[in-house]
Amino acid sequence: MKGLLEPSGWRKAAVFAVLLFSLLLRAEAHLGSPTVFYEGKAGPYDLRVVIQPPKVVPGRAAITVRVHNGPATVQVLPVRWDTGRKGGPPPDTAVLVEGETNLYSAELWLMDSGAYSVFVDVAGALGPGTAIVPLNSVATQRLKMESWMAAMFLGCGFGLIVLLVFIIGAATRESVVPPAATLDRAAARRGRYGMSIAILLLLGALLRGRAWWNEVDARFENKRLFKPVEVPARVEQRDSTQVLTLSLDTEEQGWRDSSPLVADHGKLMHLFLVLDPGMNAFAHLHPVQKQPNTFQAVLPSLPAGSYSVYADVTRESGLEQTYFARITVAAPTTSGSTMLGKDDSWWEQSLGGGVAAGTSREVRFANGTRMRSVTELNAIAQHELTMRFEVVGPDNKPAPLEPYLGMWSHAVVRAQNGSVFTHIHPAGTISLTSQELFARRERGESLRKPIDVVCGRPDRELTFPYYFPQPSEYRVWVQIRSNGEVLTGAFNFHVAPDRI
Amino acid sequence: MEAAVLSHVTDRSAGQSAVSTLPWYCLAAVLGATCIPIGALWDISWHSTIGRDTFWTPAHLTIQLGGLIPGFTAGWLALRATYLGTAAERGAAVSLGPFRAPLGAWVIIWGTLAMLFSAPFDNWWHDAYGLDVEILSPPHTVLAAGMYAVALGSFLLVLSHQNRTGDRAGGLLFLHAAGVLVTMSTIIVTEKSYPNQQHGSFFYQISAAIYPLYLVIAARASKLRWGASGAALVYMCLVAGMVWILPLFPAHPKLAPIYNPVDHMVPPNFPLLLVAPGLAIDLIMQRFTPGRTFWRDTLLAILLGFAFVGAFLAAQYYFSALLISPAADNAVLAGNRWWPYFIKPSDFRFRFWNPAKDPLTIAGLLLACALAAVKSRIGLAVGNWMCKVQR
Numbered sequence: 001m002k003g004l005l006e007p008s009g010w011r012k013a014a015v016f017a018v019l020l021f022s023l024l025l026r027a028e029a030h031l032g033s034p035t036v037f038y039e040g041k042a043g044p045y046d047l048r049v050v051i052q053p054p055k056v057v058p059g060r061a062a063i064t065v066r067v068h069n070g071p072a073t074v075q076v077l078p079v080r081w082d083t084g085r086k087g088g089p090p091p092d093t094a095v096l097v098e099g100e101t102n103l104y105s106a107e108l109w110l111m112d113s114g115a116y117s118v119f120v121d122v123a124g125a126l127g128p129g130t131a132i133v134p135l136n137s138v139a140t141q142r143l144k145m146e147s148w149m150a151a152m153f154l155g156c157g158f159g160l161i162v163l164l165v166f167i168i169g170a171a172t173r174e175s176v177v178p179p180a181a182t183l184d185r186a187a188a189r190r191g192r193y194g195m196s197i198a199i200l201l202l203l204g205a206l207l208r209g210r211a212w213w214n215e216v217d218a219r220f221e222n223k224r225l226f227k228p229v230e231v232p233a234r235v236e237q238r239d240s241t242q243v244l245t246l247s248l249d250t251e252e253q254g255w256r257d258s259s260p261l262v263a264d265h266g267k268l269m270h271l272f273l274v275l276d277p278g279m280n281a282f283a284h285l286h287p288v289q290k291q292p293n294t295f296q297a298v299l300p301s302l303p304a305g306s307y308s309v310y311a312d313v314t315r316e317s318g319l320e321q322t323y324f325a326r327i328t329v330a331a332p333t334t335s336g337s338t339m340l341g342k343d344d345s346w347w348e349q350s351l352g353g354g355v356a357a358g359t360s361r362e363v364r365f366a367n368g369t370r371m372r373s374v375t376e377l378n379a380i381a382q383h384e385l386t387m388r389f390e391v392v393g394p395d396n397k398p399a400p401l402e403p404y405l406g407m408w409s410h411a412v413v414r415a416q417n418g419s420v421f422t423h424i425h426p427a428g429t430i431s432l433t434s435q436e437l438f439a440r441r442e443r444g445e446s447l448r449k450p451i452d453v454v455c456g457r458p459d460r461e462l463t464f465p466y467y468f469p470q471p472s473e474y475r476v477w478v479q480i481r482s483n484g485e486v487l488t489g490a491f492n493f494h495v496a497p498d499r500i
Numbered sequence: 501m502e503a504a505v506l507s508h509v510t511d512r513s514a515g516q517s518a519v520s521t522l523p524w525y526c527l528a529a530v531l532g533a534t535c536i537p538i539g540a541l542w543d544i545s546w547h548s549t550i551g552r553d554t555f556w557t558p559a560h561l562t563i564q565l566g567g568l569i570p571g572f573t574a575g576w577l578a579l580r581a582t583y584l585g586t587a588a589e590r591g592a593a594v595s596l597g598p599f600r601a602p603l604g605a606w607v608i609i610w611g612t613l614a615m616l617f618s619a620p621f622d623n624w625w626h627d628a629y630g631l632d633v634e635i636l637s638p639p640h641t642v643l644a645a646g647m648y649a650v651a652l653g654s655f656l657l658v659l660s661h662q663n664r665t666g667d668r669a670g671g672l673l674f675l676h677a678a679g680v681l682v683t684m685s686t687i688i689v690t691e692k693s694y695p696n697q698q699h700g701s702f703f704y705q706i707s708a709a710i711y712p713l714y715l716v717i718a719a720r721a722s723k724l725r726w727g728a729s730g731a732a733l734v735y736m737c738l739v740a741g742m743v744w745i746l747p748l749f750p751a752h753p754k755l756a757p758i759y760n761p762v763d764h765m766v767p768p769n770f771p772l773l774l775v776a777p778g779l780a781i782d783l784i785m786q787r788f789t790p791g792r793t794f795w796r797d798t799l800l801a802i803l804l805g806f807a808f809v810g811a812f813l814a815a816q817y818y819f820s821a822l823l824i825s826p827a828a829d830n831a832v833l834a835g836n837r838w839w840p841y842f843i844k845p846s847d848f849r850f851r852f853w854n855p856a857k858d859p860l861t862i863a864g865l866l867l868a869c870a871l872a873a874v875k876s877r878i879g880l881a882v883g884n885w886m887c888k889v890q891r
Binding site: 178 | 624627
């Protein structure tokens with residue numbers, strides 16, 4: 001862990017990561033992190049909903065619902081964005097997980113690609129309540145056949161073909177010979193001819209089958225697989241500032257949602273920049289839409305280097321999408337910061353209070369405020385956890401928090417190898433804007449009214465439900481606003497593989 | 501059973517008219533194979549009505565039964581002919597290495613193995629490309645080939661029995677087996693044969709490329725006079741039975757989005773009126789059967805090709821117009837009642853699709869006639885061979 005923080009360690013790892021990046025990256029709303037978390041209310045009930053989406057669509061998702069103030073009856077219903085609940089079947093009743101008192105599980109059938117939401121209906125002693133949990137229903141995996149399975153299929157297929165050739169040989173050789181008669185040379189010759197023709201025909205059929213399979217695979221990859229969308233981006237020097245221009249008008253060959261973009265936390269796009277290698281600089285910006293598919297942002301004071309750029313957008317359908325780009329900042333930017341919006345924020349390791357790692361779980365900001373991870377900075381991959389942080393002012397009392405972009409806190413998670421990037425909130429991985437869109441559609445309300453959703457104020461700790469999808473070194477940036485200033489704390493998490 | 505198995509091999513006259521001589525294995529194989537198209541139609545209805553399925557749905561179990569009953573029957577026949585049979589029984593079998601069995605039994609065994617193999621393949625396909633995105637996929641094709649082989653093997657089993665004994669019951673069972681094959685072939689092209697597509701050339705071309713083969717084989721290889729129309733009638737009865745029985749069962753969709761909230765099992769389309777071209781084929785072949793020379797059969801095939809398309813067009817063109825009209829919206833014709841839950845109701849249901857892209861033209865029909873003639877010629881050749889099958 002310590003070595004990771006040394007520049008050389010970072011560099012080696014990051015070079016390897018960058019090479020692997022395009023192979024590992026999966027573009028979803030959250031890159032490489034498909035599990036959906038929702039921590040919130042369903043009427044009077046406090047829930048944690050976890051959804052494991054299928055890797056291909058149509059497919060089955062697994063959902064678990066923990067009713068913190070349960071027990072209760074839980075019903076779940078996946079709903080496609082354009083048909084709503086009225087276009088859905090009756091909900092399925094989730095069953096109590098064995099050994100649990102308030103955890104329920106069910107299976108969700110997702111039959112189409114696009115924006116979905118799961119309606120979670122809870123009924124119990126406190127009355128009824130419903131939570132809406134948005135999720136992207138998209139194919140994210142191109143499954144490779146394992147070698148043992150390929151060998152088994154090849155063996156069985158070969159056996160079937162050989163058997164068929166022999167049956168055809170027997171048919172042409174013997175079938176028309178009267179039962180009492182013996183086989184002559186002509187019969188044997190017929191059999192050989194029959195088998196030869198069968199072999200040719202079956203070879204032709206096999207070649208056609210192979211071509212067909214390839215066509216299906218290509219169609220899946222080009223039309224249905226939700227692939228990483230790398231978009232063009234460039235940095236231009238304009239007077240004393242550097243301006244980043246990002247174009248979403250790409251030649252996407254794959255599946256796409258063409259519904260218009262909507263503002264999430266009042267912004268059409270949330271743009272995150274991470275310096276590679278090392279992740280020692282980070283920015284959270286909000287570009288301005290210059291043309292329908294072109295966005296521009298003034299860069300703040302950032303060191304020169306190569307940056308990974310992640311652009312989060314939400315569409316009117318409720319689909320969340322992250323575009324990816326790579327830019328190079330040739331020289332350190334110095335004076336753009338004064339032209340940034342009040343919600344834009346950035347962080348640099350040497351200036352931002354350092355990075356908490358290992359047993360040192362605290363970062364201290366210039367104004368004396370401290371941010372501390374209550375959770376240990378070690379985790380197990382694919383194990384549900386709640387990351388907990390507390391923010392203490394110089395007076396050792398909880399720092400006064402103000403909403404930042406409609407939330408009391410934000411966390412941005414990125415794996416060192418670049419395979420995971422996600423932006424989460426105390427409500428989980430879902431977009432509250434997307435949730436509100438689904439709710440409005442269900443109520444028959446306009447989608448064009450401004451959406452202003454704010455999470456509940458935290459008691460003392462900032463909590464983020466999450467699930468690190470794979471073993472790696474992760475950096476988590478936690479952002480809050482206190483006394484009008486956006487504070488960004490950086491934490492390194494060591495995520496080990498699940499050995500069980 | 502022992503007396504029934506192959507007693508007809510040397511005593512042809514003994515079984516010529518007695519229904520009781522029909523061997524159990526022929527009945528088991530053919531009736532078992534009948535489960536396959538019934539299960540397939542039920543499965544399509546299941547997907548159109550309920551949506552969700554598992555390996556254990558009744559429709560899937562019916563299909564599996566259709567593989568297993570003939571499969572076990574054929575396996576027993578192979579064991580018996582190889583190890584337990586008399587010299588006569590072994591003589592009425594074909595050999596595959598050291599093993600012996602009637603030809604039909606071997607084809608059934610292959611079909612059952614292919615059906616079994618398709619299950620893990622299909623499971624992997626679902627994981628890789630999604631749950632049944634298309635009816636026609638490579639693993640479904642392997643399954644279809646297996647199902648088809650089971651039906652074909654049953655057909656061959658009863659064919660050799662018919663040829664050896666010439667009894668009427670065997671002849672009727674042969675026509676039933678031929679009807680099962682016709683039904684399966686219609687299911688494969690379900691998506692190309694909706695009533696709304698039947699005013700376009702493509703429907704007649706694809707029909708001509710498929711059905712004359714079966715109808716001509718049935719006509720030529722059957723010992724009965726009305727082989728083609730009999731096989732077509734069996735197909736129509738099987739499908740019409742499903743059209744009338746399935747909607748008797750209430751059911752609701754369990755998948756979103758539901759555009760068409762059905763409340764009963766959705767029936768298949770009313771069967772094609774294949775009995776019309778079947779009758780035409782039978783009448784022509786009754787007139788031209790004697791003297792099976794190559795060129796005579798070739799000329800006959802050309803005539804059969806034109807007859808098939810002419811009779812089929814005459815029947816189906818007007819019948820399809822009835823089927824898409826409100827007049828067919830009743831329990832008998834199920835004209836507007838076969839739409840799955842996921843299809844949006846619109847006037848799309850009541851009109852012919854793509855008249856501009858796929859018009860019914862003379863050139864299109866001539867191509868259909870040519871296809872039908874080729875398939876008729878193949879059917880005659882296969883039928884000639886089938887007339888001689890003894891094992």
